[in-house]
Structure formats: structure tokens, C-alpha cells
Amino acid sequence: MKSTTGNWAALPGVPPLLSLLGLMMAWQVASQLAAIEGLPPVTRVLAAVPGIIFQKETLVDVGASLQRMALGFGLALLFAVPLGLVMGRSRAVAGFFNPLLTVIYPVPKAALMPVIMLWAGVGDTSKVLVIFLGVSLPLVYHSYQGARAVDEKLVWSAMAMGTGNIARIFRVVLPSALPEVLLGCRVGLAMALIVMVSSEMIARQSGAGNLLFNSLDMAQYEAVYVMIIVISAVGFVLDFAFEKLRERLTFWSTHRIELAVAES
Amino acid sequence: MIEIDRLSKSFATTTGATHQALADISLTVSAGEFVSILGPSGCGKSTLLYIVGGFVPGTGGQVRVNGKPVSGPGPDRGPVFQEFALFPWKTVHGNVMYGLLEQGMPREEAEARVAQLLELVHLKGFEGFYPKELSGGMKQRVAIARTLAYGPQTLLMDEPFGALDAHTRTVLQNELLSIWEQDRKTVLFVTHAVDEAVYLSDRVFVMTGSPGRQKALIDIDLPRPRVRRELLLNRRYQEYVIEIERLMENALK
Numbered sequence: 001m002k003s004t005t006g007n008w009a010a011l012p013g014v015p016p017l018l019s020l021l022g023l024m025m026a027w028q029v030a031s032q033l034a035a036i037e038g039l040p041p042v043t044r045v046l047a048a049v050p051g052i053i054f055q056k057e058t059l060v061d062v063g064a065s066l067q068r069m070a071l072g073f074g075l076a077l078l079f080a081v082p083l084g085l086v087m088g089r090s091r092a093v094a095g096f097f098n099p100l101l102t103v104i105y106p107v108p109k110a111a112l113m114p115v116i117m118l119w120a121g122v123g124d125t126s127k128v129l130v131i132f133l134g135v136s137l138p139l140v141y142h143s144y145q146g147a148r149a150v151d152e153k154l155v156w157s158a159m160a161m162g163t164g165n166i167a168r169i170f171r172v173v174l175p176s177a178l179p180e181v182l183l184g185c186r187v188g189l190a191m192a193l194i195v196m197v198s199s200e201m202i203a204r205q206s207g208a209g210n211l212l213f214n215s216l217d218m219a220q221y222e223a224v225y226v227m228i229i230v231i232s233a234v235g236f237v238l239d240f241a242f243e244k245l246r247e248r249l250t251f252w253s254t255h256r257i258e259l260a261v262a263e264s
Numbered sequence: 265m266i267e268i269d270r271l272s273k274s275f276a277t278t279t280g281a282t283h284q285a286l287a288d289i290s291l292t293v294s295a296g297e298f299v300s301i302l303g304p305s306g307c308g309k310s311t312l313l314y315i316v317g318g319f320v321p322g323t324g325g326q327v328r329v330n331g332k333p334v335s336g337p338g339p340d341r342g343p344v345f346q347e348f349a350l351f352p353w354k355t356v357h358g359n360v361m362y363g364l365l366e367q368g369m370p371r372e373e374a375e376a377r378v379a380q381l382l383e384l385v386h387l388k389g390f391e392g393f394y395p396k397e398l399s400g401g402m403k404q405r406v407a408i409a410r411t412l413a414y415g416p417q418t419l420l421m422d423e424p425f426g427a428l429d430a431h432t433r434t435v436l437q438n439e440l441l442s443i444w445e446q447d448r449k450t451v452l453f454v455t456h457a458v459d460e461a462v463y464l465s466d467r468v469f470v471m472t473g474s475p476g477r478q479k480a481l482i483d484i485d486l487p488r489p490r491v492r493r494e495l496l497l498n499r500r501y502q503e504y505v506i507e508i509e510r511l512m513e514n515a516l517k
Contacts, residue, residue: 153349156319159337161363161414175353252353252394 040221045229048222053230058211062230065207068124069196072131076188079132080139081181085173087140088147101140109134109191110198122203127196134195135188142184146177179253182246189242193235208234265330266293266316266418266450272324273311274475284475285311289325291469291481295417296448300461301469304512308476309454310422316452317343317420329418339367342416346423348403350395356382356406357391363414381409384443401432408440418450425460437463438492445489458512462486462504463495470511480511 008014024042031041052058087094113130120126150173158172174181200209208231215223273286285308293299301309314320316327318337327334329341343349350359360381364374382388385405395403404424411419424440425433441464444451455461461468462484470479486501495501 151347151349153343153345153347154351156314156317156337156343157345157349157410158362158366159319160317160339160341160343160416162339162366172351175351178353252396254352254396 037219038221040225045222045225049226049229052223052226058230061206061211062208062234065196065200065209066234068127068207069131069192072128072196073135073188073192075128075132076135076139077185080136081143081174082169084140084143084181084184085147085169085177087144088150088177089169089173094144097140101137104133105137105141109195110202113199113202117203122205126203127199127207130199131192131195134191138187138191139181139184142187143177143181146180146184147173149180150176179250182250186239186242186246189238190235193231193238197231265295266291266452267328268292268312268316268325269328270325271312271315271322271327272475273308273315273320273322275323286315286322287475287477289476289478291478293450293452295450297467298444298451298453298465299467299469300453300455300465301471302455302458302461302508302512303471303476303479304473305456307471307473309471312471312476313343313420313422313452313454317341319343339363339414340416341418341420342411342414344404344407344411344419344421344424346426348395348400348407348427350403350406350410352395354394355391356387356393356395356398359395359406360410360413363410367414377413381413384412385409385439399432400428401436404428404436405439408443412443416449418452421451421453423454423456426455426457433460434492440464441490458505458508462501462508463490463492468508470508479514480508482508
């Protein structure tokens with residue numbers, strides 16, 4: 001083994017830390033060069049983090065956001081995964097739902113928020129509904145792909161052993177498609193966070209997005225950036241935890257499915 | 265007993281044309297008989313097996329198993345596929361257990377049956393392994409154990425040793441024979457290997473391709489139990505292999 005200087009840079013965790021450090025340095029330099037109120041130096045923003053995140057108001061708001069996100073995500077899981085799986089196994093069902101999904105897919109879910117607010121008001125229902133929509137689409141799509149790719153011989157084997165039509169979806173199709181379904185969940189998780197924040201920006205009542213915009217209105221620019229950092233951190237932690245869960249659930253899988261950052 | 269009666273199968277290709285895969289196939293396999301279906305790739309021999317299994321419908325004629333027309337898969341016909349078709353999310357134990365629980369066997373009895381089957385296929389000690397941790401030969405052993413476990417009277421084997429290396433193939437052929445000789449199940453065995461068909465079978469059904477038709481049906485009159493080493497020197501065995509190879513060459517022409 002060659003020991004060259006700089007091997008430490010290949011340690012896991014070091015490159016991401018370096019990129020984070022680089023970003024902060026660029027931010028610091030930019031804020032000094034630009035010297036505008038809207039871009040406070042990173043040192044001031046970081047110093048403001050503890051004060052803001054331990055405020056009761058922040059905790060309550062972020063908690064409310066996460067609750068809506070969890071509810072929307074959970075509902076989407078219950079609805080979209082079975083739908084996608086059945087679509088993947090039945091050409092008729094796929095033929096019925098595919099055109100609908102193709103139409104809705106490219107619409108930014110936040111753009112539906114005003115309409116949904118007309119029906120369901122500015123409260124939690126609208127926000128949960130729009131998160132549900134945002135998560136459902138990638139989840140249906142990935143479940144559908146996963147179910148379509150199920151090895152026919154597995155299904156046949158189960159049929160010969162007496163597994164009926166509905167049981168087959170849960171005992172064969174779902175576990176077979178699980179790596180792909182969980183990939184959809186991961187995309188859905190990012191989607192949920194995005195839609196959560198944007199819904200709160202539109203229907204401003206409570207939540208992390210509301211807090212962010214309130215700070216902007218009151219020209220508390222450090223607070224704006226702190227909220228952005230908080231939201232990113234929440235996203236990072238959720239994604240990291242979900243990846244751990246995904247690995248545990250699909251360790252038996254022969255091929256690893258990776259997700260590019262750019263998806264969705 | 266399997267009765268295949270003037271069976272045909274055609275399907276629409278993606279271009280909209282009709283492709284005839286099987287034409288006018290008739291074959292009766294008696295209970296306890298080992299029959300191989302032999303033919304060049306693409307001759308529809310696997311399709312024929314899938315129709316007997318009830319996985320794919322025929323388009324003409326009829327297939328009856330023990331007198332009943334086949335209308336779908338059932339636990340009376342156990343498939344074994346070339347690519348093993350194990351549930352990758354289940355352990356060896358879980359795979360063999362699956363069919364027993366689906367058939368409503370009480371858990372305790374099923375546990376005993378799984379242990380017995382894993383012993384039979386020499387996989388004792390591998391209960392907790394996942395399919396991806398096993399070699400091809402071991403995977404096929406698990407698949408055979410899984411199918412034998414729920415006790416089908418008929419085995420439908422679709423090139424079961426086709427994905428294995430030569431040595432493993434030989435070992436598994438011998439094991440299959442000794443298992444079969446113990447409790448003579450009806451076996452329909454699809455292969456493209458002439459020596460394998462002659463070594464294992466009571467009769468060999470030779471097919472030609474496009475559309476798949478019967479080319480010949482040959483009785484393999486060799487003593488059982490068969491021992492590979494003796495058989496390889498057996499004049500009659502050699503003649504069967506040569507005769508069928510010649511038929512196969514003609515089948516391609």
C-alpha cells in the first residue's frame with residue numbers, strides 16, 4: 001500500500017465536509033464583496049442559528065411542518081404504492097391511470113395550492129393534500145416501474161403454490177418491487193419537503209416556510225438564512241435516515257439502485 | 265398423467281403479425297413417467313411446458329392433467345425454472361416454507377418438512393442463507409426442494425440445469441435421478457442437451473422449430489437405476505445419442 005500525503009482526503013465524510021467548507025468560504029467572500037443587506041456574512045448567520053432554533057416559536061412551527069409532511073407522506077404511501085403496483089400488473093388499470101398521471105406529473109404541485117385552498121381553505125387540510133399529491137406522483141411512478149419489472153417466473157411459482165390474485169400483490173409483487181418502491185419513497189421524501197415549504201409560503205399560517213417569509217418581510221435577513229439552513233438540515237437528516245432504512249430493507253437485493261441528485 | 269391433445273399456440277407479434285409457436289402437438293405422459301422435450305432454441309418447447317403448467321393459455325387443442333383440462337396453475341404441477349425463480353427476499357428456509365404455508369400446512373409440520381427437504385438436496389446448514397449468497401447449483405437445489413416440498417404429482421422442469429456449469433449439471437442430474445427413482449413423479453423435462461435427455465428419460469419428444477411440431481418420439485430403453493459411468497460405455501445409450509443428434513440436425517434444416 002502506497003502511503004502518499006493527501007490520503008486523508010479520501011476518507012469517507014471528508015470530501016462532503018470540504019465542499020461544505022468551500023461553500024461557506026465562497027459565501028463569506030461574496031457577502032463581503034457584494035456588501036448588501038440581503039446577503040449577510042456566513043459567520044453572522046451561523047452565530048444566529050442557536051438563538052433562532054431554540055426559540056419556542058421556531059420549534060412549534062417546524063414541528064407543525066413536519067407533522068403535515070408526515071401525514072401527507074403517510075397518506076401517499078397508503079394510496080400510491082398499491083395503485084402503482086396494481087398498475088404494473090394490469091394493463092387495463094395502467095391504461096386508465098397513465099394518461100391522468102402524465103397530465104398531472106409536470107405541473108408544479110405548489111401551483112395547485114391556490115385551487116386547493118379554494119376547496120379546503122388555508123388550513124392544514126390544503127397543505128397536507130398538496131404534499132400528498134406531490135409525494136404520490138413519484139411514488140406511483142416508481143411502484144409502477146417496479147411492479148412491471150417483477151420476474152414473471154416468481155409470480156408463476158407463487159401461483160403454482162396457491163397464492164391468489166390479491167395476496168400475490170403483497171407477497172410477491174411488493175417485495176420484488178421494494179427496491180424500486182423505496183427509491184420512489186426517497187424521491188417522494190424530497191418532494192414532500194419542497195412542497196411542504198412552498199405550501200407554507202403560499203398559505204402563510206405556520207410552519208418553516210411561513211417563518212422564512214415572515215423574517216423576509218421584517219428584513220431579518222440572518223433569520224431568513226437560518227431558516228434555509230434549518231430546512232436543508234431537516235432534509236439532510238431525513239434523507240440520511242431513510243437511506244439507512246432502505247439499506248436494511250433491501251439488503252437481500254442483488255443490484256443496488258442509486259439515485260442521481262437531479263431526479264425530480 | 266398428462267394428455268396433450270392437438271395443442272397449438274399462436275400469438276400476435278409487436279408488428280401485428282401472427283406468429284405460430286406450436287402446431288398440432290399431441291403427447292401423452294403416463295403417471296410416473298419421465299419424458300424430455302428436446303428441440304432447438306426457439307422451437308416452443310418452453311411454451312409447451314408453460315401451457316401444461318397453466319401459466320400461458322393455448323390457442324387450440326387441449327391439455328388435461330389427470331383427466332382435468334388445465335385452466336390455470338395449481339399445486340398438482342410444480343415448476344422448476346432455468347433461472348431458479350427463488351424469492352430473493354426470503355432465506356433458503358423461507359423459500360422452501362412458502363408453498364407449505366400457502367397450502368395451509370400447520371407450521372410445526374411444515375418445519376419438519378422443510379428440514380427433510382433440505383436434507384434431501386444436501387443443503388442442511390444453509391437455512392439462513394439468502395439466494396444471492398448461494399451458487400447457481402445451490403440455488404437450483406433450493407428451487408427443487410421448494411417445489412418438491414408441497415408435493416406436486418407432476419414436475420415441470422424448464423431447462424433446470426441450463427444455467428449451470430458442466431460439473432454442477434452432472435451432479436444435479438444424478439441427484440434428480442436418485443430423487444425421482446425413490447418416488448416416481450411424472451416429469452416433463454425441457455432441455456436442449458441430447459445426452460441429458462437420453463440419460464434421464466423414459467421417452468424423448470423431439471421437436472422442430474417455427475412452428476414447433478413433433479419431429480419424433482423415442483423410447484429410451486435403458487435399464488434403471490441408471491449409473492452414468494456405465495451408461496457412457498453402453499452401446500445402446502451411444503446409439504440413442506447419435507440418433508437423436510442426427511434428428512436435431514435435420515430439425516434445423
